[in-house]
Amino acid sequence: MSFGWQWTDDEGNPASRIDVRTHERAVTLEYAINGKPVEQRIALLETPCNYGGARAWFECPCCRRRVALLYLSRQVACRQCFRLAYPSQSEDLIGRMWRKQGKVERRLRTGKRMTNATRKRLIDELIRVEDAREAAFIAAARRLLGW
Ligand SMILES: [Zn+2]
CATH class of the missing domain: 1.10.287 (Helix Hairpins)
Incomplete structure (x- = not known):
């Protein structure tokens, strides 16, 4: 599956965008930092649920921890990594x-x-x-x- 998201400025002009491609155990993010294209593969991790099935997590590309949310600033990382950095x-x-x-x-x-x-x-x-x-x-x- 692939999908994208676009941000616009106050006048409705495209300001930024990110494209996401999903794989079986990873997602690929495509975005640009200062006009420079970045393609980044983020691993997905799974933990079993109590009542069957599994829950998917992102693997933070900085600390390799399991996280539910990733943030994009100059790069993609979990909140803890941004706070430390x-x-x-x-x-x-x-x-x-x-x-x-x-x-x-x-x-x-x-x-x-x-x-x-x-x-x-x-x-x-x-x-x-x-x-x-x-x-x-x-x-x-x-x-x-x-x-
Ligand atoms: Zn992290």
């Missing part, structure tokens, strides 16, 4: 870096009477902030993916 401290750090970068970029854009030395110092600072933000993001992604 994005604790307030890494969110705060990444957020702080974005704000700092915005401040430096604004200064570079609006600073008309700026000496070359000042401009160079600001550009160096911008590169440092970008590197630090990247490192904070990679650290959060590592925890999420269990690298």
